[in-house]
Amino acid sequence: MPELELAHKISVHSSTGQTPAMLEKGWNPRIPADTLRKDLIEIHPTASSFKMILYKKLKDSYVGPFVIVALHGTNSVQVEVSGELENKHPTFSVSLIKPYHPAYKELFPSRNPTPLTAPPVEQNEEKKINQVIKGRRLRAKNQREYLVRYRNPVHEDEWLAESEIPDSDKGLRRFRHE
Template sequence: MDTSLLFWNNIISTCGVPRIITSDRDPKFTSELWTNLYDMLGTKIPFSMAYHPQKDGLSERMIQTMGISLGDHLNKNLLSIHPTAKDVHDMWKKACEKDAKCIAEAKEYNKQRWDKSHKEPDSKEGDQVLVSILNFNNLKGPKKMRDSFLGHFTIIKLIGKNEVEVRLTKDFSRKHPVFPVILIKPYFQTEEYRFPSSKKNPTAPEIVEVEDSPGPVKRIIKASKIRLNGKDQRQYLVRFKNQTADKDKLLAEDAIPDANLHLRRFRASRRTE
């Protein structure tokens, strides 16, 4: 008990209570000293066992491995075996300095690469911005068909260099209005505003001559499939009223007047054949 009081008055009062004590179950630590001391602190201290280290197996294994390594590599006559052993400390120091220099150079290189393609945000109050949908979970419609950004919204407040507060519309009134700058981008009203040097002079619309139709469609004679621009396209041989067979034409479905009506008749006639 006296030793416990000495430890309390001279160690704990000046250095504080040890947070972790790693040791095996040596009698010096499992004795009445530690039992009484930690009873006074109201703290429990579990000890590990040498070959049953459930509590601190990492430390036990590390201590054993370190002892084996030191026994294998340290000798009393080390200098006579390896004359350069006395320079190990200097070599280690130089290696650490070289490593620190390489790390600093790598950090500077990565910083330069980042700075080439990134710049500090220059947003200000009143700017119109678009907001990424990354943190919007209540949007309607198929996920793959949504736009990547919503808006436009007006910046009403800058919060430091990395966040902005925007005025959300009524549809998003329950959403928190503060967003990081990496989730916003400027909103431009027109292409002319974005690219003022690319304005084109107005030109007259191009007049395209359309070939006169031979007349109203009489019936569809047959269907065929052709390869056009790397894609299969179905076309139909159409005969026109009051026209001979030499006036028949291959037309796509969208080019046939009343296509649905004539296609139903064509398919019905094929089923009865």
């Protein structure tokens, strides 16, 4: 019944040209769908679908713009994703989105309207070990492995046998004395 009353109060009547809520209270109540315009929006990158391997300080505060396709209740929206983001999940919480405002040339003449992208990271760069993090003993093979971290952030930490670590004397000596 409350939904029916709300629908009646926010619809414009032909005799007065205004809504009953406006005549009675002086303002129109906003419903959740009104707060989200179907314009372009940006999504906060902490949404798990948009976590990228970039330095935190260089990340954009929001990713986008995207077009809202559908509302799922009052707390989530479905957006239209395309291009390299097509394999990401298109539904996000309302708390992670904000309206998109393009950069206006007349207001900000020095602002460059093209988005800046991070420079490509060399994938075939040689893996140089930054530090040895942990050690473990494999009982089946009766040998030790060490978890190493590389200097290039593209390469993930990995377990290596002592024989696979270049210049292992110096790196392992530093690890054992920490």
